[in-house]
Amino acid sequence: MKLPILHLVDGIHQFEQVLKPESLNFYRQALYPHPLRVEVELNKFERNIQSSIRVETTARYECDRCLAVYEKPLMLDFHLLFRIGKDTLQTEEDEVVVLPAETVELDLGEWIQEQLVLAIPMKMLCSEDCKGICAGCGANLNEDVCSCAAPATDPRWDKLKTLRK
Ligand SMILES: [Zn+2]
Ligand SMILES: [Zn+2]
Incomplete structure (x- = not known):
């Protein structure tokens, strides 16, 4: 300007x-x-x-x-x-x-x-109480219910899981 x-x-x-x-x-x-x-x-x-x-x-x-x-x-x-x-x-x-x-x-x-x-915030949050994404099934916990019984932590299983879907 x-x-x-x-x-x-x-x-x-x-x-x-x-x-x-x-x-x-x-x-x-x-x-x-x-x-x-x-x-x-x-x-x-x-x-x-x-x-x-x-x-x-x-x-x-x-x-x-x-x-x-x-x-x-x-x-x-x-x-x-x-x-x-x-x-x-x-x-x-x-x-x-x-x-x-x-x-x-x-x-x-x-x-x-x-x-x-x-002005860029240090932490960008869509809302203060955003529930984030499940590390196990990848569901957006603000919108979906987590579909995994016990959250998997081993990333090697991720591929297998997508194949199953
Ligand atoms: Zn969010
Ligand atoms: Zn989950």
Whole structure:
């Protein structure tokens, strides 16, 4: 997402854009197959641009327990402070991005991607109490009743079992 900033006057500016998922083109793209709605508010004051960014989309995850694909609405809010030109001031802020003096467009793609990566849950669960898959018969225990009496643990029997079916 590129925003024109070269001739931006001081004050508040709002931008809204719907990004095609394929335009992200990053390594976790498969998790974000739906359009992304991005709202940006830029507050420019001299060489500083304060930005508030909101990204809304629906993520597609695969449950770690039952392997079902499920979707989850996502809303991410983040802020960045840009400074145009050489930074002569000493600041204590961490999140200051210094841009070259003649920057024509502010490209937010990199930061949007970073937030989308950070938003990926450590554990993907279709629901908190997902029962997972039976190690013995492979039944999805959320939908089916386990069909094996005693769960087999030896994977060598798996082939035999599929033959029997
Ligand atoms: Zn699950
Ligand atoms: Zn079973």
